[in-house]
Amino acid sequence: MSELDWLRVADRNAPWSRATVVVAGIGVSGFAAADGLLEFGANVVVLDDADTAANVEKATLLETLGADVRLGPGSTAQLPATADLVISTGFSPAHPLLVQAARRQIPIWSEVELAWRLSRPDRIVPWLGITGTNGKTTTTQMLESILAAAGLRTAAVGNIGRPIMETVLDPEPYDVLAVELSSHQLHWSNSLALHSAAVLNLQPDHYEWHGGARGYRDAKAKIYAGVEFSCVYNVADAETERMVEEADVVEGARAIGFTLGTPGPSMLGVVDDLLVDRAFIEQRKDSALELAKLDDIHPAAPHNVANALAAAALARSYGVGASAVRDGLRAVQVGAHKIELVAERGGIRYVDDSKATNPHAADASLRAYGTTGDGPDDKVVWIAGGQAKGTTFDDLVRSHRGRFRGAVLIGVDRSLIAEALSRHAPEVPVIAIADGETRAMRQAVEAAVSLARPGDTVLLAPGCASLDMFSGYAARGDAFAEAVRELAG
Structure with a gap:
């Protein structure tokens, strides 16, 4: 291995032509990382x-620029002997490629870490960072909308879809960035020092990737390291406040809570x-400043109000005025497959929350619909299942047993949910769809229609990942919407 000590403190002015950088993965962030590194003269x-x-199409473009691209089965099995740095685009620490890099003491960075380094020392833009088990994308979209309403040049980047490297390479400078950060990205980042950051919540998820609960928690907590102005935490989630208390931040950085109650x-x-x-007002001991109305948030479900408060806290930390918070929340368009009303027919609502990919997200979705009484109240027919990722559903079922009209279960881990329903809500009718193909969604909607009554909500809130049956949560939501439109007219 080459002894490139400068990599420890490398920025955009470093001698990149001396380094051979391996980019693991040619997806959206991998392509952006490779493109940026080539522009800085690295051997990629x-x-x-x-x-x-x-x-293959992306490989052709990168090869034209001078990259060495190796595609096909087994390509990531062996780390090239010339490697000086590895950019991981989501590979787990247990992947053979990264195990080899760690054994050879080769630095491993995320694309986020690379973008942070290459924005320094002369392209520095403040980052307002957001992580958490659920709500990251919605909160980031809200924050971007608020910042734009304040007249700032901004972008929603990171895990939300657009790689941060693109903003680093953009010739026009940004005022501030709304940055969604996943636990995977944070795991491979070590020098971030954000303007302000928020952890929205912490619930079981991705344990198999991080090697357990502690690894997942510690990755999320890294977002607070080095924060300069505000560490935003969830008052209802004590672990997020503990993360703030433990964080090594810049002297004077503040802890800012958000709550659905009186602050x-x-x-x-x-x-x-x-x-x-x-x-963020002078008389905060005995007064409060109105930022927006609940009616300005769409939908105004409790978890979405919490998202709005977190976005507002980050924007206010950056100095954004109250009117921009209001206008930004009014203007924001939440992404598809997030508590999205697909249709309403025969008094039955059909709601797509395919993005609820873990039990905590499903919990938030269920709280927005149905009632919990024992009488003939409006109820939920719950469509759930997929890849459970090592999580459990007992607490979720216990909390919502009175809300269910019935449950329709799909996917590889449907039996886990069925067992939780049997233990804690045996009175709830359950229909399991054994078909493992994507057409199973039509069968699931048919089953849900047979259970639902006027006033009920048929809710796709799977509580699981989707890759056992679909190419992603969006494809799962699209399949649901298509089936609803066909079957519900």
Whole structure:
């Protein structure tokens, strides 16, 4: 291995032509990382086991620019002997390629870490970072909309879809970025020092990737390291506040809470039907500033109000005025497959929350629909299942047993949910769809229609990942919407 000590402190002015950088994965972030590294003169090797048509097209572009691209099965099995740095685009620490890199003491960075380094020292743009088990994308979209309403040049980047490297290479500078960060990205990042950051919540997810609960928690907590202005935490989730207490931040950085209840000093919260700020005003001990109304948030489900408060806290930390918070929340268009009303027919609502890929997200979705009484109240027919990722459903079923009209289960881990329903809600009718193909969604909707009554909601909130049957949560949601439109007219 080459002894490139400068890599420890490398920035955009470093001698990149001396380094051979391996980019693991040619997806969206991998392509952006490779493209940026080539622009800075690095020797780039891109490895990906998938030789799909899309990957071949991207490989051709990168090869034209001078990269060495190796596609096909087994391409990521062996780390090139010349490697000085590895850019991981989501590979787990247990992947053979990264195990080899760690054994050879070769640095491993995320594309996020690379973008942070290459923005320094003369392209520095403040980052407002967001992580958490659920709500990251919605909160990032809200924050971007608020910042834009304030007249700032901004972009929603990171895990939300657009790689941060693209903003680093953009010739026009940004004022501030709304950055969604996943636990995978944070795991491979070690020098981030954000303007302000928020952890929205912490629930079981991705344990198999991180090697357990502690690894997942510690990856999320890294977002607070080095924060300069505000560490935003969820008052209802004590672990997020503990992360703030443990974080090594810049002297003077503040802890800012958000709550669905009445806020204390240094918090944002809800009073009557208003979102209010008791953190970024001079008289916060005995007064509050109105930021927006609940009616400005669409939909105004409790978890979405919490997302709005977190976005507002980050924007206020950056100095954005109250009117921009209101206007931004009014203007934001939440992405598809997030508590999205697909249709309403015969008094039955059909709602797509395919993005609820873990039990905590499904919990938030279920709280937005149906009632929990034992009488003839409006109920939920729950469509759930997929890849459970090592999580359990007992707490979820216990919390919502009175809300269910019935449950329709799909996917490879449907039996886990069926067992939880049998233990904690044996009175709830359950229909399991054994078909493992994508057409199973039509069968699931047919079954749900047979269970639902006028006033009910047929809710796709799977609580699981989708790759056992679909190409992603969006494809799963599209299949649901298509089946609903066909069957419900």
